[in-house]
Amino acid sequence: MTGRGDKTGERETWADRAAALIRERSAAAELISGAELRALPAAENLAGHDATEAGDTREIGDNGEAGAALLARLLEANDDLREISGADSCSQITEGDSSLKNTAAGPPYYYSSLYLTEAYARLLVHKRAGPLQLIAATVREFSGAYRRPLAVDMFMQPPFLFTEEGMRTSLDRMAQTAGFEDIAATSAATGATYLYSKRFLDEGHAAMLAEWLDVGQAANP
Amino acid sequence: MRVYGGWAGKVLRVDLTAGRIWTEDTIARYKDYLGGTGIGYKVMWDEVPAGTMPYDPENRIIFAVGPLAGTGAPCSGRTAVTTLWPLCWPIPLVASGHMGGQFAAKLKYAGYDAVVIQGKAARPVWLMIVDQKVEIHAARRIWGQGIRAATAAIAEIMGPDAVVAAIGPAGENLVPMSVVINDRSHSAGGVGSVLGSKNLKAIGIRGTGSIRIAGKKEDWERLIKYHLAIIGGNNQHVVPNSPQPWAEHYDPASRWNASRGRRWGAAAHRVDTGSCDPRDMNRIAYRSNVAAFFLGDNAWNHTVRGNGCTSCPIRCHTILKVPSVAAKYGIPKVGQNTCVGLLFGATFFKKLPDGLKGKTSLEACMVGMHLADDLGIWSNYGQLQRDFKKLYYDGIIKKNLDGREFQSYSWKKYEEGDPAFLFELLPRIARKEGELATALGLGTGYLLARWGISEEEWEKDKEVAYWKLGHPKHHASEETGQCGLLINLIYNRDAQCHSHSNFLRNGLPLPLQKKLAAELWGAPEAVDALGDYRPMHPAKARMAIWSLLRKELHDSLPLCNWMGPWVASPLRERGYRGDDSLESMLYTLATGDNKDRKGLDDAGMRIFLLHRALTIRGMGTKEMRTRHDRIPAWVYEDQTGKGTFTKGTTCMDRDDVRTALDMFYDELGWDKATGAPTRSTYRRFGLDSVGAVLAGQDLAPR
Numbered sequence: 028m029t030g031r032g033d034k035t036g037e038r039e040t041w042a043d044r045a046a047a048l049i050r051e052r053s054a055a056a057e058l059i060s061g062a063e064l065r066a067l068p069a070a071e072n073l074a075g076h077d078a079t080e081a082g083d084t085r086e087i088g089d090n091g092e093a094g095a096a097l098l099a100r101l102l103e104a105n106d107d108l109r110e111i112s113g114a115d116s117c118s119q120i121t122e123g124d125s126s127l128k129n130t131a132a133g134p135p136y137y138y139s140s141l142y143l144t145e146a147y148a149r150l151l152v153h154k155r156a157g158p159l160q161l162i163a164a165t166v167r168e169f170s171g172a173y174r175r176p177l178a179v180d181m182f183m184q185p186p187f188l189f190t191e192e193g194m195r196t197s198l199d200r201m202a203q204t205a206g207f208e209d210i211a212a213t214s215a216a217t218g219a220t221y222l223y224s225k226r227f228l229d230e231g232h233a234a235m236l237a238e239w240l241d242v243g244q245a246a247n248p
Numbered sequence: 249m250r251v252y253g254g255w256a257g258k259v260l261r262v263d264l265t266a267g268r269i270w271t272e273d274t275i276a277r278y279k280d281y282l283g284g285t286g287i288g289y290k291v292m293w294d295e296v297p298a299g300t301m302p303y304d305p306e307n308r309i310i311f312a313v314g315p316l317a318g319t320g321a322p323c324s325g326r327t328a329v330t331t332l333w334p335l336c337w338p339i340p341l342v343a344s345g346h347m348g349g350q351f352a353a354k355l356k357y358a359g360y361d362a363v364v365i366q367g368k369a370a371r372p373v374w375l376m377i378v379d380q381k382v383e384i385h386a387a388r389r390i391w392g393q394g395i396r397a398a399t400a401a402i403a404e405i406m407g408p409d410a411v412v413a414a415i416g417p418a419g420e421n422l423v424p425m426s427v428v429i430n431d432r433s434h435s436a437g438g439v440g441s442v443l444g445s446k447n448l449k450a451i452g453i454r455g456t457g458s459i460r461i462a463g464k465k466e467d468w469e470r471l472i473k474y475h476l477a478i479i480g481g482n483n484q485h486v487v488p489n490s491p492q493p494w495a496e497h498y499d500p501a502s503r504w505n506a507s508r509g510r511r512w513g514a515a516a517h518r519v520d521t522g523s524c525d526p527r528d529m530n531r532i533a534y535r536s537n538v539a540a541f542f543l544g545d546n547a548w549n550h551t552v553r554g555n556g557c558t559s560c561p562i563r564c565h566t567i568l569k570v571p572s573v574a575a576k577y578g579i580p581k582v583g584q585n586t587c588v589g590l591l592f593g594a595t596f597f598k599k600l601p602d603g604l605k606g607k608t609s610l611e612a613c614m615v616g617m618h619l620a621d622d623l624g625i626w627s628n629y630g631q632l633q634r635d636f637k638k639l640y641y642d643g644i645i646k647k648n649l650d651g652r653e654f655q656s657y658s659w660k661k662y663e664e665g666d667p668a669f670l671f672e673l674l675p676r677i678a679r680k681e682g683e684l685a686t687a688l689g690l691g692t693g694y695l696l697a698r699w700g701i702s703e704e705e706w707e708k709d710k711e712v713a714y715w716k717l718g719h720p721k722h723h724a725s726e727e728t729g730q731c732g733l734l735i736n737l738i739y740n741r742d743a744q745c746h747s748h749s750n751f752l753r754n755g756l757p758l759p760l761q762k763k764l765a766a767e768l769w770g771a772p773e774a775v776d777a778l779g780d781y782r783p784m785h786p787a788k789a790r791m792a793i794w795s796l797l798r799k800e801l802h803d804s805l806p807l808c809n810w811m812g813p814w815v816a817s818p819l820r821e822r823g824y825r826g827d828d829s830l831e832s833m834l835y836t837l838a839t840g841d842n843k844d845r846k847g848l849d850d851a852g853m854r855i856f857l858l859h860r861a862l863t864i865r866g867m868g869t870k871e872m873r874t875r876h877d878r879i880p881a882w883v884y885e886d887q888t889g890k891g892t893f894t895k896g897t898t899c900m901d902r903d904d905v906r907t908a909l910d911m912f913y914d915e916l917g918w919d920k921a922t923g924a925p926t927r928s929t930y931r932r933f934g935l936d937s938v939g940a941v942l943a944g945q946d947l948a949p950r
Contacts, residue, residue: 056493144820146496172757173499174777181500184490185509217603231888232896235779239727240501245542245604246595246630247713247727248587 041069041097046105053142056186058111058151061135064101065094098137107141111148150186158197161187163207167224175240176213176221176233215241249275253462254315254839259287260360260382262375264446265305265367269382274361279841280934283314284804285344286855287362288330289862292342293938295366298865302334303422303445305368311355311413311451312363315839316805318356318459318558322475325557326806327352329436333740334424335628337693337718341740341866342859344803345427347413348557349434352806354411357455369447372420374402377453387449391420394622395429402452414450415440416624418678423689425626425677433565433585433617434557437626438741462840471833476529478817478826480504480754482536482564483746483810486526486818487755489541494525496820499755504535504818512537513549514569526818532561538586539566543613544605555584562811566590572607573614577668583617588630592616593670595633598641600665612667619670623678629742631692631720634712636673645684648699653682693718707880710887715742716878723749725883726898729781730908731774733900734792737877737909740863746809747795747802751775754816756824764816764825769794780895784904789911794828797852801831804855854933857925861938864924870947873909873923919949926950 045064052059102108112135133156138148153164162182169177179198182189189197201207209225213234221237228236258271259278274287281290288310300306309331316324325348333343355363358377365375369384372391376383390398399412406412411430418426419440426440443449461468480486481504488495489502506521521534533554539547550570554563567584574581585592593616594600594609601608620627627633639645640662646654661669676685687695692714696703706714715721715736722742725733728749735745752761752775762772765787774787802809815826827833832848835841843851860872869875883900886892892901913920917929927948930939942948 053493143493144496147491147493150491172497172759174758174780178500181490185507186491229895231890232779235888235896235898239778243726244501247723248542248591
């Protein structure tokens with residue numbers, strides 16, 4: 028791995044800054060877009076940097092081939108840095124199931140595996156894609172991997188952080204939006220709502236599991 | 249004789265009738281049985297003949313630990329308390345209660361691997377152990393007092409570093425549903441009244457010695473770090489319960505519920521658990537908050553910290569501070585416990601004003617812990633509460649009480665979920681006051697018999713969770729299919745086995761669980777998705793047997809079977825594998841007795857077989873399959889109408905269960921027709937003399 032050493036006194040490159048920024052964002056459990064990385068100044072000197080120096084404020088460029096090549100070289104030179112895009116959003120657990128590959132495609136994002144797993148990065152991609160996509164992708168992944176429904180309450184927790192109202196609105200919208208027909212709800216006796224994907228669970232199984240998860244498991248500690 | 253590490257070397261013997269105290273050499277008599285339940289079963293086999301009753305002076309009660317207690321091995325703070333089980337119905341058979349806390353390590357530091365109590369004192373006494381100085385003292389001042397006051401009184405005499413295991417009024421009054429408790433909240437259930445029958449109020453221990461580790465110091469330290477590296481959260485759940493930046497997986501059902509922003513809100517200075525990356529071994533204690541797991545987010549606000557046993561990094565007893573209960577009920581605002589002990593009060597109520605995760609529920613838990621852990625009442629894994637609810641709502645209580653007694657309870661409060669009701673009920677159970685309290689204190693089997701209710705009525709109600717012989721199910725077929733069913737057949741109390749359930753609830757996705765299962769038990773078919781059970785498979789029988797052996801090893805070494813086994817881990821670089829040779833590695837390094845996994849498993853099998861032999865001798869029949877290993881009707885009940893082996897049903901198929909039993913007995917080397925171990929199986933595991941005795945009574949098939 029390169030780009031993680033002490034560069035004090037040396038002239039810092041765009042690659043150094045980009046790698047450091049990716050890691051900084053990842054440490055804060057955030058992704059960074061390619062656009063943000065390309066907008067970084069091309070070069071600057073950490074020690075005694077003069078921002079007015081010619082060339083320091085140049086950016087790498089837009090979405091052109093040169094920018095893509097630089098980003099590719101950045102990943103190649105840093106073992107921990109990863110690219111993820113909406114189109115690349117299937118977990119290894121459900122790999123091969125093309126029915127899951129419907130998360131909105133979008134520009135790539137970058138993260139460091141020192142701080143984030145691919146699963147968490149994928150969740151952040153879903154979050155950026157919008158609430159409906161986030162809920163649906165999360166429910167599908169969970170139903171697929173665990174063969175269990177997921178409590179709506181989970182979406183109030185970090186990193187989802189839906190409000191009750193926001194969750195209600197999203198579920199209402201989801202019910203009227205094409206592409207989410209597989210997302211269904213069931214309730215436990217306590218009134219708690221659980222979501223599941225019909226691709227992986229049938230109604231009766233989901234209802235039994237919701238009751239177990241909400242009531243049965245606590246009664247059988 | 250060879251000198252071993254690990255063991256303290258002596259078993260303390262106390263005859264309360266004669267007032268005699270002596271010691272035995274642990275290695276000479278008990279080494280092959282390791283410790284814990286192994287020593288307990290050995291004493292019971294050798295010294296307590298069939299036909300003895302729990303409260304007879306001839307009965308023994310054995311507090312036994314083992315070679316790992318006091319060594320600093322993680323999760324080694326367990327004590328097994330073995331005796332004739334007064335709740336086992338219709339005839340008492342051998343069983344063990346299990347407690348954590350500080351008792352196990354202190355006993356070792358005092359120089360003992362076990363304390364065996366026999367006889368009956370002429371008047372109430374307590375036992376003081378200070379290293380080699382062991383004395384029987386009059387308990388006039390503490391008899392009749394609650395466990396907290398008795399513990400404090402003994403600690404005043406012995407000093408602040410003493411540990412005290414005491415019974416409460418329930419045990420003194422020979423209420424079978426009673427416990428012995430050490431360290432405030434660590435109880436062994438079902439055994440309190442046996443101590444009461446011997447007029448023994450408490451055992452206080454101060455130990456100033458140490459335990460020698462046979463292996464090299466650096467090897468021991470490396471092994472402990474290895475153990476800590478693969479340890480998870482409470483119940484060895486190895487993924488967090490919400491998405492974390494470091495985690496590939498999350499499962500809301502996991503008890504690893506730390507997350508940045510979740511705080512011990514009642515600590516002197518609020519403590520944020522942080523994200524708890526598994527590689528940070530200094531934050532293992534922050535991973536689980538059991539109170540918050542059961543009682544919801546509100547419990548975080550009331551959490552002071554976690555508490556637990558000697559050398560255990562998982563602090564599964566949550567210390568809660570709830571100021572409102574001091575004002576409302578006049579009880580201490582701080583309490584602590586875990587699982588059924590934590591939920592003792594709340595689970596009496598069918599309805600609580602704001603549900604199990606509401607404020608009233610939390611207060612009911614505080615009241616329940618305060619009363620039960622001072623009076624010394626046992627819940628029998630929640631059966632007391634389930635029985636109570638069924639008895640009340642089915643009108644059985646009203647039918648069996650005279651009008652005056654029935655009216656003496658505030659049933660409106662009960663129906664409304666008012667925790668104050670517990671002040672009416674629980675002290676009466678401890679004092680055997682009135683018909684209801686007396687019946688409840690007997691335990692399910694004897695209660696049903698007293699009130700003329702058939703066992704079949706209880707056996708068919710899935711909600712009441714009754715299994716057989718007076719005890720409930722414990723992680724049985726409803727959540728672990730045939731494996732859990734087989735495990736629940738064996739014991740004379742609830743199975744207390746978590747080897748299988750901790751694996752199945754570990755939080756890894758099903759494909760990963762199947763992958764690990766294939767490595768451990770030979771085929772991925774060992775495990776099924778929850779509520780999607782498939783037909784019996786030999787790997788399920790192997791998983792059940794492996795689970796039982798782990799339980800007996802854990803109860804004898806000791807290691808905590810609530811936290812282990814450690815066969816899955818939170819480490820993705822290990823493919824989430826744990827290590828089921830951990831027990832043998834710890835044993836070998838601690839004792840110097842070189843045993844690999846197979847070798848130690850054979851010792852576990854010997855202990856397990858001895859338990860079976862005791863059961864057969866106690867029942868006087870080898871027909872275990874039909875008379876002991878019984879299965880309640882609810883297991884076969886199809887509530888969905890969709891039939892067995894369909895998604896969403898948990899019911900078992902009768903033919904498939906017959907196949908499961910055949911495979912299980914066969915794999916164990918037991919006779920399939922009777923379910924009794926064969927003479928050659930006893931011989932194979934070093935119990936030829938036991939096999940010979942049983943064969944002489946036609947209790948061991950050839």
